[in-house]
Amino acid sequence: QAGLTQPPSVSKDLSQTATLTCTGNSNNVGDEGASWLQQHQGHPPKLLSYRNNNRPSGISERFSALRSGNTASLTIIGLQPEDEAVYYCSAWDSSLNTWVFGGGTKLTVL
């Protein structure tokens, strides 16, 4: 199945703001929207947002998601050392009847 496109890496300074992007098409991101997952090394992924900007309970308000057309974005404000992780976007593709993931963006907090 065709995957979603994410930049492989992003580096930002501590306390700054990072915006991660995820590009799909009208059958996935542009249709039902995207969800975002955070994965630290050696741990399973953790859901940060779904259907563009619904945050599960316990997820910091520093994380916010948006969608514009076929591109979803995750913005993290006030970067902390613990935000250093790999971030994945995912979406249901209504044309393929499959879920698709992005390749992941490695966020480095300097």
Add this chain to the structure above:
Amino acid sequence: QVHLVESGGGVVQPGRSLRLSCAASGFTLSSHNMHWVRQAPGKGLDWVAVVFYDGSAKFYGDSVKGRFTISRDSSKNVLYLYMNSLGPDDTALYHCAREDGSPGGFDVWGQGTMVTVSS
């Protein structure tokens, strides 16, 4: 407490079969779409399969279609993944995951069970 615990992984020869299990606690499998997602060592997430909450549909990723089968036992609250014709590219950590909403997000994950396909 909501938990998912996978089991059944191991080392298997190419061409052989394996069955993975995912025991759910704290919620009912039949209330959620349930997924298998795998991650090869050092690689990204790869969606494998879903069974809809009401059992009305099952869908598979292209790389496993025709070889893998997802199913569940509602009486035991256990999710399964039957894997046939395994190849080296199937080597990965296999997670089961719960979907919140439809479509929603994968809000609960197990720790995973490792499958290594090697002769």
